[in-house]
Amino acid sequence: EAQVTQNPRYLITVTGKKLTVTCSQNMNHEYMSWYRQDPGLGLRQIYYSMNVEVTDKGDVPEGYKVSRKEKRNFPLILESPSPNQTSLYFCASSLKGPAGVGEAFFGQGTRLTVV
Amino acid sequence: GESVGLHLPTLSVQEGDNSIINCAYSNSASDYFIWYKQESGKGPQFIIDIRSNMDKRQGQRVTVLLNKTVKHLSLQIAATQPGDSAVYFCAENEAAGNKLTFGGGTRVLVKP
Numbered sequence: 001e002a003q004v005t006q007n008p009r010y011l012i013t014v015t016g017k018k019l020t021v022t023c024s025q026n027m028n029h030e031y032m033s034w035y036r037q038d039p040g041l042g043l044r045q046i047y048y049s050m051n052v053e054v055t056d057k058g059d060v061p062e063g064y065k066v067s068r069k070e071k072r073n074f075p076l077i078l079e080s081p082s083p084n085q086t087s088l089y090f091c092a093s094s095l096k097g098p099a100g101v102g103e104a105f106f107g108q109g110t111r112l113t114v115v
Numbered sequence: 116g117e118s119v120g121l122h123l124p125t126l127s128v129q130e131g132d133n134s135i136i137n138c139a140y141s142n143s144a145s146d147y148f149i150w151y152k153q154e155s156g157k158g159p160q161f162i163i164d165i166r167s168n169m170d171k172r173q174g175q176r177v178t179v180l181l182n183k184t185v186k187h188l189s190l191q192i193a194a195t196q197p198g199d200s201a202v203y204f205c206a207e208n209e210a211a212g213n214k215l216t217f218g219g220g221t222r223v224l225v226k227p
Contacts, residue, residue, distance in 0.1 A: 043217040090158050106158030
């Protein structure tokens, strides 16, 4: 089954404690991205990757890091989480990118709470 | 389920009626648009897309209309069903760009 898998689904952590949210896709997609979703602000892109070893900042990259060492995985790293990073996070992938084939598959989301 | 938005505009529609969801975009350089549906507790799901060289595209029970003159996009759902209850987002992509920009979303509630 074609899917984007995020882990964990729920996470509560403390300020400053490094964490990683994993994302994996099984569709051999080149393009992957991370979004955060906040009430009243909709979905905002954090980082995206056009292919292995190619990553770029989205609209709200501050406080986040990503890596793309292999095609299927695109982890989101919070080196020193802060309460303003409490949010619902989504990973997405598509074959060629938003201007290409277009259809994007989204993961189920990760609810992160930073206290 | 997950809280998608506390301040979303809401469209309430009777089951069986047609729904029209509107989206205004601001970037005149955008040339590709997508509609997504997000059900409670789930990630967004692709519905339909349209490129700027078209003004209408139809799918199964859905139609997207694009008016570039006024930078307006709409999604029409025919014979709305209870399973159509969700939050709907439009997204735009700037020509030759690699980022999607999402609109704020509209909540659709289908009344039986």
